[in-house]
Amino acid sequence: MLLMTQNVNCPRVVVVGAGFAGINAAKALGRTAVKVTLVDRKNHHTFQPLLYQVALAVLSPAEIASPVRAVLRGARNVEVLLGEVSGFDLDARQVRIEGEGDSPAITLPYDYLIVASGATHAYFGHPEWAEVAPGLKTLEDAIEIRRRVLMVFENAERVAIAGNVGPPLNFVVIGAGPTGVELAGAIADISKRYMEHDFREIDPSKSRITLLEGGPRVLASYPEDLSASAEQQLRDMGVEVRTNAMVTNVEPGWVTVGKDPVSKEKIPATVTLWGAGVSASPLGKMLGVSVDRAGRVIVEQDLTVAGHPEVFVIGDLAAAPLHPAGPSHVDDATNSQTTPAGNSSPQSGAPPAKSAPVQLVPGVAPAAIQMGKFAARQIKRSVAGKPRETFHYLDKGTLATIGRSRAVGYVGKLHISGYFAWLAWLFIHVFFLIGFRNRFMVMMEWAWAYISYKSSARLITGEEESKPAQPRAKAG
């Protein structure tokens, strides 16, 4: 193990995770009198709200992801380290990075630490479901989901060419949070519109798409009228929406709903996708400080952990008390573009975390961005000898897309749905993409797909995964 021996005459900040929270913290610390090391195990920042568009072959990976080095190239005081965090020593103020191949393990000292390693999928105590029903957190997840969905149609056509009846085109999405709704809507768009003229023997528009939600309504964190609107829009697109449908088993080809041996139902599922649960990155527990039942780190009003004012935990990993600057917000793990958790009723195994009575900052991208900038500002204040501030989350509203020309959303008391909500969704998501080039390319792709009813990124790459797709944290 190597210990950093460089002489630095300014405070060292280590940021773990290049998601929305981490990258915004690092950017905000750029060109200031601190030395920053940003650690992530991927070399790219992923714009997670558009990940489902990569999964369903509308966009390419490079259009929603930017190399971390490119994002931070202007900040000469920020260095990027591709590696996996294996532990922390808060007393010695050190982060340990795993060795890899020929390169030995590294110990990074810090004066300030920002942990922003995000969330991963939670399978409610059934890790074996992960292989059958992949979730959507990384580019690799998206590419694997794309492969599975497109291969259903390819296999069916192949068998039909041989004169046989192929596997049914049955897609089941578990969890009707924002990601589950997006995935179900996108499969409907693709199968019923974009692939209309692609096959000769099979009819992709005969696909059966079932969206299973354990709770009483879709988009549970949204106002009831918008949940109802979203459900109606999904039905209009041909998605079978089933609420109060508790998933009790997931196996190849089947999803079981219900516990009762008589009334339980096995739903055929050629492809099953998971949008139902999230849990915090395991790095939270590695810190050795208080975490809640979902593994989120309990932080103070300045987003630091108790007794360690030099250690910030931000983004989806943080259980931060809500001091809203905008309208109040109910804590709900489902209320998120970036932390898809829809099947909020526990189905078996460990229940998803329910918050303590205190309301928490929601696990959404805008909150992560605000937290990243806040943590950076607090470090600059401390360096300047100024006292800490209290984090206030500003809720600018929420939008969930359902499919082509369909979405729901609200800003305060204003509720919108349908075409106008979808336009707002498009505009906002293009605007927040990192980099002029990405914004431009995504606009072009969307315009092309909208005009031509063709999605261009329908490539199947890579081999079938031979090993189970294990849930993984997004960073660290």
Add this chain to the structure above:
Amino acid sequence: MLLMTQNVNCPRVVVVGAGFAGINAAKALGRTAVKVTLVDRKNHHTFQPLLYQVALAVLSPAEIASPVRAVLRGARNVEVLLGEVSGFDLDARQVRIEGEGDSPAITLPYDYLIVASGATHAYFGHPEWAEVAPGLKTLEDAIEIRRRVLMVFENAERVAIAGNVGPPLNFVVIGAGPTGVELAGAIADISKRYMEHDFREIDPSKSRITLLEGGPRVLASYPEDLSASAEQQLRDMGVEVRTNAMVTNVEPGWVTVGKDPVSKEKIPATVTLWGAGVSASPLGKMLGVSVDRAGRVIVEQDLTVAGHPEVFVIGDLAAAPLHPAGPSHVDDATNSQTTPAGNSSPQSGAPPAKSAPVQLVPGVAPAAIQMGKFAARQIKRSVAGKPRETFHYLDKGTLATIGRSRAVGYVGKLHISGYFAWLAWLFIHVFFLIGFRNRFMVMMEWAWAYISYKSSARLITGEEESKPAQPRAKAG
């Protein structure tokens, strides 16, 4: 095994391979009175001349590849089957497709067969080199090469952050045919220009890029003045060019040049890439007809195999006699944008194929396109009761790119090099990309990269390959 039982009242054509030859044959047979089944093991047609730009992170996979179904969606009489050919029965006129997962093997009957399964890497009897030195034939190859090249810089930075001296930035490209020249030039462009501001501890411009060629000059199939110009342009970019350098061993970290125990030299190579040899797809031998030493199928003047006027073999898989309509052309496996073979002198093991005294149609994309259209026309003529024609290859000239603003090429007696050749290369490659959208997106990417000195597709995806990268045919 299933036998097709559909009643068809028009001739059935089976096309194997969706490269330039196969897809052009299938397109030319669209909207005519034949039923066509195009078989490929990938769902996309890859524009191979730009594959190196994906490997070196300038373009994204979706920008140079189109889903085969999308390309052929207007041709209602053409169906696409994703599968792997396992054999032929020329007497019974059947193609066998391997079973896969739940779907059984298929036997496709045909009235006409077009085999266009292309070429694969050849390691001169050293298949174990494949793992160390990947070649460039598929999108997966390109993504793997990208991962290896970018990880060199990431690992070096990582070790430098820990205060140690990291692995040297040594890149060795074996074979100075068009692909080897492109790869070496692109690594020089990336390391010396595009990544200039990306790292803090290491200096990517200190990369050492060595291009090894077994023969006396680079681009051996080009006129001597252009070889000299290409070599000078490579040197100007900082590439170390070594001709008459016979590679005798490839192992992790090292490439050995020379056989003599005293004078042989071990060149350090953190990453080794292979552009040195091609051999025909194994499907050629499966046909059970005459093949040449490189495994190419010997065809008649109408591109059919002797005794089987209903079986066409086209593209890189064909050893077709040259009856030039344009200037005469020396057969040389290195003379190709799509069949990179540079290290033309045999180094060990089986020598690369040398043509019989008869001159052959070169293994380049324009020849494959012309052959595809020709085969389709002959089938239509036969259906109409007309006699066969003789295939004439029209040589429209050749261009090889070296790097940003650098290329060489010739059309007949006109030799061009440098900036003007590069512009011609850009224009022609954009023009021949399939699909308006791809042309537009690639033009935008290139404009962006040219203006900003940033390549945007610098994403590392996927895990390190745990198994050797086996050479594979591009289709079938």
